[in-house]
Amino acid sequence: NPRLIKKRIISHGMTNLLAFLTLLGLCTASASTVDTDNWVGRNIYFILIDRFAGGTPGCQNGKEWCNGNIRGVTKQIPYIKKMGFDAVWITPVVKQVEWRDNWNGTGYHGYWAKDFNKIDEHFGTPEDLKQLSQTLKENGMLFMLDIVANHVGPLHGLDDVASLGEGLNDLSGEQFHQLAHFDEVDFEEYLKNPYTMMEAGDACWPYYDFGHGCNETVILDGWFGDLGDLNHEDEPTAQYLLKWIGDMQKNYDIDGFRLDTALYIPKPFLSKFQEEAGVYITGEVVTYNQTLHSSFQSGSALTGLLNFPITELVKPTFSVGGGVNFVDFAISLESQKSLYSSVHLLTNFVDNHDSDRFLTNHTLAQLENALTWSWLWHGIPSFYYGTEVPTVAEATDCRASQWNDETGEFLDGGEGTVGELMTRLNEIRREFGVAFGGANAGSLASVLEADGGGWMAFERSGILAVVSNGDPKEACFKSPCCPKGEDLLKGGARGEGGPNVACDGEEVCVELVDG
Numbered sequence: 001n002p003r004l005i006k007k008r009i010i011s012h013g014m015t016n017l018l019a020f021l022t023l024l025g026l027c028t029a030s031a032s033t034v035d036t037d038n039w040v041g042r043n044i045y046f047i048l049i050d051r052f053a054g055g056t057p058g059c060q061n062g063k064e065w066c067n068g069n070i071r072g073v074t075k076q077i078p079y080i081k082k083m084g085f086d087a088v089w090i091t092p093v094v095k096q097v098e099w100r101d102n103w104n105g106t107g108y109h110g111y112w113a114k115d116f117n118k119i120d121e122h123f124g125t126p127e128d129l130k131q132l133s134q135t136l137k138e139n140g141m142l143f144m145l146d147i148v149a150n151h152v153g154p155l156h157g158l159d160d161v162a163s164l165g166e167g168l169n170d171l172s173g174e175q176f177h178q179l180a181h182f183d184e185v186d187f188e189e190y191l192k193n194p195y196t197m198m199e200a201g202d203a204c205w206p207y208y209d210f211g212h213g214c215n216e217t218v219i220l221d222g223w224f225g226d227l228g229d230l231n232h233e234d235e236p237t238a239q240y241l242l243k244w245i246g247d248m249q250k251n252y253d254i255d256g257f258r259l260d261t262a263l264y265i266p267k268p269f270l271s272k273f274q275e276e277a278g279v280y281i282t283g284e285v286v287t288y289n290q291t292l293h294s295s296f297q298s299g300s301a302l303t304g305l306l307n308f309p310i311t312e313l314v315k316p317t318f319s320v321g322g323g324v325n326f327v328d329f330a331i332s333l334e335s336q337k338s339l340y341s342s343v344h345l346l347t348n349f350v351d352n353h354d355s356d357r358f359l360t361n362h363t364l365a366q367l368e369n370a371l372t373w374s375w376l377w378h379g380i381p382s383f384y385y386g387t388e389v390p391t392v393a394e395a396t397d398c399r400a401s402q403w404n405d406e407t408g409e410f411l412d413g414g415e416g417t418v419g420e421l422m423t424r425l426n427e428i429r430r431e432f433g434v435a436f437g438g439a440n441a442g443s444l445a446s447v448l449e450a451d452g453g454g455w456m457a458f459e460r461s462g463i464l465a466v467v468s469n470g471d472p473k474e475a476c477f478k479s480p481c482c483p484k485g486e487d488l489l490k491g492g493a494r495g496e497g498g499p500n501v502a503c504d505g506e507e508v509c510v511e512l513v514d515g
Helices: 072-077 076-083 124-136 158-162 215-221 236-254 267-277 290-295 308-317 326-339 363-378 419-431
Strands: 003-007 044-045 087-090 092-097 113-119 141-146 151-154 227-231 255-262 281-283 304-306 346-349 380-384 446-451 455-460 463-468 474-478 500-504 508-511
Touching: 072 076, 072 087, 072 124, 076 124, 113 124, 113 151, 113 236, 124 141, 124 236, 141 236, 236 267, 255 267, 267 281, 290 326, 304 308, 308 326, 308 346, 308 363, 326 446, 326 455, 363 380, 363 419, 363 455, 363 463, 446 474, 455 474, 455 508, 463 474
Parallel strands: 044 087, 044 380, 087 141, 141 255, 255 281, 281 304, 304 346, 346 380
Antiparallel strands: 003 500, 092 113, 151 227, 446 455, 455 463, 474 508, 500 508
């Protein structure tokens, strides 16, 4: 019988096992060609400008301006860089409508354009944006700007249309879709009750099975509530948007864009938009349907996508009794390798600005496990601002401000539990060459084994990781080699009193401390 080997692994001894790592590189991955694209291997810190830094003390209202600004972001670049992030994504900065919509208040978030060619004064000036871009370049970091090309802000009458920027304010309404607009109804009347994408059929969300209870025309041409839906088939409107994206990239030296509501934009226009931008675009296509989702990356539509089919599984998988187990999660992860033209350009994330924070219904250990998966799996991981600050990460408002309510002082979470975890994860990515510029930046992760009881083991370029939902006590699986390195990633730090790891032939058993 093979000799049973037990080694004591150094750890912090804080909560659940996050990942066992063979830091001596003894598990060697097969060689892979590294994609030279400057986004492969990057990791992103995502900021909602109005709520990050430099804003009004005491402002925690989810529907009002809190006055966080671009200069506040620029000031905190050293803070972000210290945790190891090498790209920053900020929400849109274009001029917003001054009026409110029927449900969601003001345009503090940046997604309700009034004039694409102006910077909103709430956020700052064109010079502020140029300074942010320059500061990021000086720190070796990439600049990603969020943009919207599907719609403008809420429109309730012709006065609203007339006040839009030049190129968008034609009172004929030709620049907007007017689906099911009968001849006897003029544009002014149509504005009172536009045809919305909500009328596309009950079978649309979340799989969008077009032709089977989901109308694709309504999805593309229906309005997003009262947000004026831009008509990409109208040549002047299309040219307006194409010129704008090219100008934004050149004027502000932008390295990449995140494209909002890409699902609702026709793919022929997306291809032209991507070409005119000339840089990486990751698109927001919110669907669980991986075949549909992947089609937005193939055929030169967009270079990248936010990985919604996987992210929608993250919260239920990294919880006890969440309805999705790690076997299902692993199958979905592995299936993406054959569906997408480049899984390295998918943006993986745990939290974002459109859903409840992870910690509102999960434990800290479960969050750490989910982040560990996101950071060590292939793709471009994205981290939502404030996840490292307990008062922000646990807030019921997923867009809570990251400053002291009384003094306005920025809340630094870099040395907290999650901040230290991110620092350590980014160190590991560099050590094993899976970060940008590393020999293994283009390598693929592979699931070794997944267990319905609540854990998954995977390998990538010498990294052997075990993540769990915090419930199981042990994980046993087949491994290409027995780990001999003495390190345990746990809570982002090294310390004493970690779990046992036992190897019996090709089987590795890892004790999951406290579950």
